[in-house]
Structure formats: structure tokens, C-alpha cells
Amino acid sequence: MIKKLPSGRWQVDVQPGGRGQKRIRKSFDAKPEAQRFERWVLSQHDSGTPVPHLKKDRRKLSELLQVWYLAHGKYLRDGERRYRHLKRMAEAFGNPTASKLTANDYLVYRALRVEEDIAPKTCNNELGYLNAVFNELHRTGEISYQNPFQSIRPIKIQEREMGYLDMGQIRAIFKELREKTTNPHALLVARISLETGARWSEAESLTLDRLKPYRVTYDQTKSGKKRSVPISKDLYKTIKKHLEEHGSFGTSTISAFRRAVDRSGIQLPQGQCAHILRHTFASHFMMSGGDILVLQRVLGHSTINMTMRYAHLSPDHLNSVSELNLFGNVC
Template sequence: MIRKLPSGRWQVDIQPGGRGQKRVRKSFDSKAEAQRFERWAMSQHDAGSSIPQLKKDKRRFLEVLRTWYLAHGKYLRDGERRYRHLKRIAESFGNPMASKLTANDYLVYRALRIEGGISPKTCNNDLGYLNAVFNELCRTGALSYSNPFAKIRPIKIQEREMGYLDDDQIRIIFAELREKTTNPHALLVARLSLETGARWSEAEGITLSHLKPNLVTYDQTKSGKKRSVPISENLYKTVKKHLEKHGSFGTSTISAFRRAVDRSGIQLPQGQCAHILRHTFASHFVMKGGEILTLQKVLGHSSIVMTMRYAHLAPDHLDQVLQCKPKIQ
């Protein structure tokens, strides 16, 4: 049974197993928390397990994070990196008892991060990671209390302009890559990114097994899903010959590309150097009349919303404004 107490809190009062069994009483700030605990307590009884949360959950923040990592995080593509970052957050909080965490704890942490020069987007990522941990542990019954950060809103961020290179800028940067870059791989990784819209890490990660005549397959993708993109015969033969000789592109090509951009004198939007060739592919694709749904598949976006950021570049975009607006009779 769940009932509201005069204090405004909600009490769970149950006897898992029926009359004569041990009685369980616990109160919560909200009805949803009480219902969650009731379901969890009954499932523990049905599984023949004890109910340790009847005693106060004294696990520290780091211990709760480890529970999440072992049960779920280690199976994520970026699980180890995310776990390391979450541990740094917990240490910044002072590793308190996790059941005593509050929304205000995070808000203070976020304010200090912003004051220290950390971007709002990075802070929103932190919040997303924390919510993912507590939501997953609540979902699986590893916690009897609710996510303390669930009601915090991310910082609203104005959408950044998507930069791209024009034809002259492309020629200048690629001339720098051909003539002055000592890294033997950077030019071809840049070509793959520009000609297929691949993320830099996707292009850098291919091997011979990812190539077929006039086709490249990316499998180290953000979504975890493979995708294949047509390439020119010239690019196919050039990449194939290069990989036959070197085996891979290595892992430091982005630094060589950044230096080439710096030498070119071309100013890019802040934080977009690594993605500028991907944005350039998408922008030119749309400006030349490419279909937005095709672009979504080529870029590997899970949602069309992401791809629609380029829709305003379509050649008929402004014409449609004139054609489709209401007419005065």
C-alpha cells in the first residue's frame, strides 16, 4: 500500500510474501519514488533476494558509478572514456554519499565549470552522462531512490553557424597538405572526409578490408552502424595502393591537418576544424541539388533533424518562399 502522510511525504507499507512476512515501511518525497520502490521491493522478493535498501543506502558516488560501469557502461562504445570522466565529476563533488546528492550539487558544480571557462555544451554533456547513469540504475532496480538530476534543464545554446569551405579555400588547404605536410597519411584522410562526408576519425580508421572497388565502408561510426559510400575510381585506387604499403593511416593525422589550415591563413568557425571537411561535403552536396534523405544516409545521421541543418543551402530554398507564401487576392 502507498499512502500520503500528513507531512506531505509518501509512505510504502507492504509485506512481500503476504501476511506473517516481514513488514516493509519506507517514505519518499514523491509518489513516483514510492511506486518505484514498491515495484523494486516486490521484484526483489520474487527473485528470492534480500532488500538491502531497507537500510540506508550508504554507497558513495564512486561506488555507484562502478556499479553502473560493470553492469552497463563497459558495453558502450565510449564506455571507458565516459567512466573516467564521470569519476572526475564524482571527485569534484567530493565523492559524497550518492543517496544524498541533490540537483543543487550539480548546479554549483556547473556554475564553477562555467566560471572556469568550460563551455555550456560540455556542461550539458556532463549532465547527460549523469542522467544516463542514474536513469539506468533506477531502471534496473539498483537504486531505490530517484535520479537527483532528472529535473535539471540543460543550458540553452544558440545553434552555431555550420561553416564550410568554398572551392578556392579547398584548393588552398589541399595545396598545403600536398606540398608542406610531412605526415604521409593526412592528405588521403582529408580526401576521404571531403569526398564522402566522413568524420575524421571514421576516415582515419579504415583499412584495406573496408575498401571495395569504388566503395568505402565505415564501421567505426558514432551510431555504431556501418555505412558504405561510393568513391571515385581514382580515390579508390590511390587509397588502396597507400594502405597496401602502410597498412593504416595511423592516429595523428588531424594534427597535420590543423597545421595545414593554420598555414593557409583561412579562419574557420571556432571548434569546427575537425569537422570542416564533413560540413563542406554536406553543404556542397545540398547546394548542387542533392536530396536531403540521401545526405542523411551518407552522413550516417540517425535523425533527419541533424541533416536538416543543411537544408537552407538548397538552390530552390528561397524560390520556395516566393512560390509557397500566402497570396493576397
């Protein structure tokens, strides 16, 4: 049974199994929350699962984060990194009792982050992490209350300028990599990224067993799905010889690449240094008449929407603007 209390809150008063069984009472601010809790309690009884945490859940946010990590987070590809970030967020919140968190608690936290010049995308990522934790814990019955942040909207982000390099800029950066970079791997990782459209991390994590004549297979991808990309015979031989000699590309090549870009004097759009070669591959592919669906497969985008950012560079797209201009004789 659900009834409205004089205080305005909604109380669930249910006795799963009927008379003689344990009675459960819990109050909520909103009727839909009370209804969801009642359905959840009854479903737990029907499945023979004891209802946990019927008393007030006094666990701290850090405790819930640990429960989430051990049960779910550690199996994610970026789970350890995400868990570290979530623990830092819990400290910033003051590690409150998790069940007492409200949407306003996060909005205050986010406002402070914005004042610290934290990027809106980072703020949105943080909101996504918290939502994932509370949604998963509620889904598995670890908590009985709803995600306190589910109604918060992410910050709307204006689409960033998509930069790419022209041929002269490419030569200038690669000249710096060849002549002044001491890192033995940076030049080849940059070349792989430029010639296959790989993310820097994908190119850097390439291993000999993922190299075949004449293609590379990326398995450490953002989507978690493998993809293969054809390569030239020359690039195949160069990668094979390098990996046979060194074993791997190491993990600090991006710093060497950034220094090469700085030395070249080329100004890149903010935050795009690590992706500039990937953007350059995609942009020149489309400007040369490449097919947008082929590009989607090469880049490993899960949907065509991401790939469509490059569609405006297609010569067919540009030519159609003038060919389909119906107003030339009118103006």
C-alpha cells in the same frame, strides 16, 4: 501501505508475502517516490528476487560509477572514455554518498563549470552521462531511489553557424597539406573526409578490409551503424595503395590538419575544424542540386532533422523563394 508522517515525509510500510515475512519501511520526500518504491518492492517479491540495500545506501558516488561501468558501461562504444570522465566528475563533487545527491548539487557544479568557460554542450553531455548512470542503476534494481538529476533541464544552446569552405579555401588548405605537412597520412584522410562526407575519426579508422571497388564502408560510426559510400576509381586506387604500404592511417592526423588550416590563414567557425570538410561536402552536395534524403544516408544521420541544416543551400529551395513570392506586384 503508504502514509504521511508528521514530518511531512511519506513512509512505505510493506510486508511482501504477508504476516510472518520481513517487514520493509522506508520514507521519501514525495508521495510518487514512495509509490514507485512500493511497486518496486512488490515486483521484486513476485519475481522471487531479494530486495537489495534495504538499509540506507551509503555507497559513494565513485562506487556506484564502478558498478555501472562493470555491468553496463564497458559494453558501450565510448564506455571507457565516459567512465574516466564520470570519475573526474565524482572527484569534483567531492565523492559524496550517492543516495544523498540532489538536483542542486549538480546545479552548483554546473555553475562552476560555466564560470570556468566550459562549453554549454560539454555541460549538457555531463548531465546526460549522470542521467544515464542513475537511470540504468534504477532500472536494474541496483538502487531503490530515483535519479536525483532527472528534473534538470539541459542548457539551451543557440544553433551554431554552419561553416563550409569555398573552392579557393579548399585548394589553399590542401596545398599546405601537400607541401608542408610531415604527417604521411593527413592529406589522404582529409581527402576521404572531403569526398565522402565522413567524420574525421571515421576516415582515419578506415582499413583495407572496408575498401571495395568503388566504395568505402564505415563501421566506427557515431551511431554504431555501418554505412557505405561510393568513391571515384582514383580515390579507391590511392587509398588501396596507401593502406597496403602503411597498414593504417594512425591516430594523430587531425593535429596535422589543424596546423595546415592555421598556416593557410583561413578562419573557421569556433570548434568546427574537425568537421569542416564534412560540412563542406554536405554544403556543396546540396548547392549542386543533391537530394536531401541521399545526403542523410551518406552522412549517416539517424534522423532527417540533422541533415535539414543543409537544406537551405539547395538551389531549388532558393529559387522557390522568388518563384513563390506573391507580393511582388503589391509592394
